[in-house]
Amino acid sequence: MSATAAAPKAEPLVLGIESSCDETGVGIVRGTRLLANEVASSMEEHVRFGGVIPEIAARAHLEAFTPTLRRALDTAGVSLDEVDAIAVTSGPGLAGALMVGLSAAKGLAMAADKPLYGINHLVAHVAVGLLDTAEGQVQSLPPNTGALLVSGGHTEILRVGSLTDDVQLLGSTIDDAAGEAYDKTARLLGLGYPGGPAIDAAAADGDPKAFRFPRGLTMPKFEGSAENPGKHRHNWSFSGLKTAVARAVEQFEKAGQPVPVADIAASFQEAVVDVLTSKAVRACREHGITTLLLGGGVAANRRLRQLLGDRCASAGIQLIIPPVKLCTDNGAMVAALGAQLVAAGASPSSLGIPADSSLPVERVSV
Amino acid sequence: MLLSIDSSAGASVALLGPEGVIASRRTSATNTHAEWLAPAVQEVLSQAVLNHAVLNQAGVAVKELTGVVVGVGPGPFTGLRVGLALAHSLAEAWGLPLHGVCSLDALAYRLVRTAGDDTPKEFLVATDARRHEIYWARYRSAQEAAVMLDGPHVSAADQAPALPVVGAGAGLYPEQLHPVALDADVATWLPDAADLAMVAAAAGEGALRDPYPLYLRESDAQVPQQMRGR
Numbered sequence A: 001m002s003a004t005a006a007a008p009k010a011e012p013l014v015l016g017i018e019s020s021c022d023e024t025g026v027g028i029v030r031g032t033r034l035l036a037n038e039v040a041s042s043m044e045e046h047v048r049f050g051g052v053i054p055e056i057a058a059r060a061h062l063e064a065f066t067p068t069l070r071r072a073l074d075t076a077g078v079s080l081d082e083v084d085a086i087a088v089t090s091g092p093g094l095a096g097a098l099m100v101g102l103s104a105a106k107g108l109a110m111a112a113d114k115p116l117y118g119i120n121h122l123v124a125h126v127a128v129g130l131l132d133t134a135e136g137q138v139q140s141l142p143p144n145t146g147a148l149l150v151s152g153g154h155t156e157i158l159r160v161g162s163l164t165d166d167v168q169l170l171g172s173t174i175d176d177a178a179g180e181a182y183d184k185t186a187r188l189l190g191l192g193y194p195g196g197p198a199i200d201a202a203a204a205d206g207d208p209k210a211f212r213f214p215r216g217l218t219m220p221k222f223e224g225s226a227e228n229p230g231k232h233r234h235n236w237s238f239s240g241l242k243t244a245v246a247r248a249v250e251q252f253e254k255a256g257q258p259v260p261v262a263d264i265a266a267s268f269q270e271a272v273v274d275v276l277t278s279k280a281v282r283a284c285r286e287h288g289i290t291t292l293l294l295g296g297g298v299a300a301n302r303r304l305r306q307l308l309g310d311r312c313a314s315a316g317i318q319l320i321i322p323p324v325k326l327c328t329d330n331g332a333m334v335a336a337l338g339a340q341l342v343a344a345g346a347s348p349s350s351l352g353i354p355a356d357s358s359l360p361v362e363r364v365s366v
Numbered sequence B: 001m002l003l004s005i006d007s008s009a010g011a012s013v014a015l016l017g018p019e020g021v022i023a024s025r026r027t028s029a030t031n032t033h034a035e036w037l038a039p040a041v042q043e044v045l046s047q048a049v050l051n052h053a054v055l056n057q058a059g060v061a062v063k064e065l066t067g068v069v070v071g072v073g074p075g076p077f078t079g080l081r082v083g084l085a086l087a088h089s090l091a092e093a094w095g096l097p098l099h100g101v102c103s104l105d106a107l108a109y110r111l112v113r114t115a116g117d118d119t120p121k122e123f124l125v126a127t128d129a130r131r132h133e134i135y136w137a138r139y140r141s142a143q144e145a146a147v148m149l150d151g152p153h154v155s156a157a158d159q160a161p162a163l164p165v166v167g168a169g170a171g172l173y174p175e176q177l178h179p180v181a182l183d184a185d186v187a188t189w190l191p192d193a194a195d196l197a198m199v200a201a202a203a204g205e206g207a208l209r210d211p212y213p214l215y216l217r218e219s220d221a222q223v224p225q226q227m228r229g230r
C-alpha cells in the first residue's frame, strides 16, 4: 500500500499539496514540467487583522481543498489514478493549517493507493526553480546553489548541494520574518495588508535616505569576520527596525505634524532590502555559492529584485527569480520537490507522519 | 457499506456493513489525530479484508463501500478538521458521497440503543468544549432513535437545560449536570464513529448535514488596535 515507493522514473507524475500558511495549493508536475498550479488564498479574510490568523487560515483550507484539487486535475488533464505519487508539505508552517493539507494528502494516498511524500516547505521553494515556466529555468540544480527565501513566514539563506539530501541553513531571522516586518510597518503607517505591495507602492514617492533606520545584527560583535564568524554573521533581525519606525511615527504624531508616510516607507524598505541583500550575498561568497535562487512572496518586491540583482552581478553570482506565482506558496513547488524525491528513489513517508511546524531545513522529507 | 470517521473528541474509525460493524478503532487521546487517524483507517480496511474478503488486495478500492460518514462536531477545531480533511479526500478519491453527521447524535443514538425503553423522554448530550464550557444538544427519544430538539450549542454547564445528561460533559461538571440513570457510565462516553455510521444508515437524509465543521465559536482573532476604525 502506501509504504511502497513509487518506481523510480525520470519524469514521475506528482501531485503536490500545500497548506502551511494562508494559501491552499494543489499543483501537478511531470518531472520538471508544470501541468497545473491551482491556488486558493484566504488572504482577503486576514486583511482586517493586518496579518494571517491561523484559525481563519485553517478553516479556509478545509473549505478550499476539494475544489482546488478538482481544478488542478482538470487543468492538468490527468486522473488521480495516473499519478505516481502524492507530495504534501509536512512543515514548517502553522500547525493547524498544515494538518488540513497533510490529512487530505493521506486520504488521497490511501484511497488512490499511491506513495506519500511529506516534504519540507522551504526546500520546495527551491525546487520550484526547476520547473519549465521559470525564467532562466534550469533542468537540474547547478553546482554551488544557494537560496534566499523571503516571505511573511520565512527569511532564510540556504546552501543546497542536492534537493533530495543536502540542504544546509546558513542563516535566518532571529525574530520577525521580513514579510512580517512589512505587514507590521504597513499597519503602523495605515497602509493596509498585505504590507509588501502596500509599502513598495508608498515607497515609490519617498526618499529612501530620509530616515536612517537600523540594520539589525550588523555590529562587529554579531558579525565577526570571514575567518572568525560571529554568532549572527548570516542572521537577520527586524524587530528593532519595526520599533524604530514606530518611534518615528510617534514623534510626528506627538508634534501634531503629518506623518511623512512615503519617506518612512521608502527608508524602511531600504533598510530591509539593504540588510537582506548584503548579508545574503556575503553568505554566498563565503560559502562558494555561484547561483542564487530567490523565493517567497517578498520576491515580488521591486526594490529587493533590483538591489539583489545589482549586488549578485557585482559578486559574479547568477540570480534566478522564478515567476511570482511560483515564488508565493503553491502546490506546484511541493510537487516539484516530490518529483525530485521519486526520481532519486527516496523512501516514501508513512501514513502516521505528523505535521511539524518547526521542521528543520535539513530534513527534506519525513 | 459505510466508512465512518469521527475526530470531535477522541478519534474513531468504523466500517459498517449490512450486518453491523465489520471493524473499528478508537482512541481517547485528543492531540494525536493528525498521526493516528489515517493509519487507523488503513487498519480498519485491512481488517475488513481479512474478515470478509470483500475488498481487493490493495484493501482500499472498496466495491462494497457506498459512502463515507464524518462527524462534523462540535469539537475542538484542530482535531475536528483532521477527520474532516481525511474524509473529504477519501470520498473524493473513491468517488463516493460524503455524509456529515452531528457528532452529538452519536451519543444520543448510543443511549437509545443501550437504554431501550428506559431512555428518558427528553435528555441532553454534553461533551467537553474546553474553556469551562460544554457543547450540548437537547434530544427527544423516539422509536429506536433520538431526535434533536435544540442545539447544538456551546455554553457553561449551568446554562444548559436541566435534563438527564449523557456524555463526558456530565463527568466534567457533576455539580451542574446529572447523568442519565443507567448501569453504564454514561458520564464518560465520547462520540464514536460506529454509532455515527448507524445514525447515518438509519436516519437517511434527515440526520445528514453538510460535511463541514459545526464550529459554534468564532475564531479567536482580534482586530489589532491600529486596524480599528479603518
Ligand SMILES: [Zn+2]
Residues within 6 Å of the ligand: A121, A125, A151, A153, A154, A296, A328, A329
Ligand atoms: Zn513559503
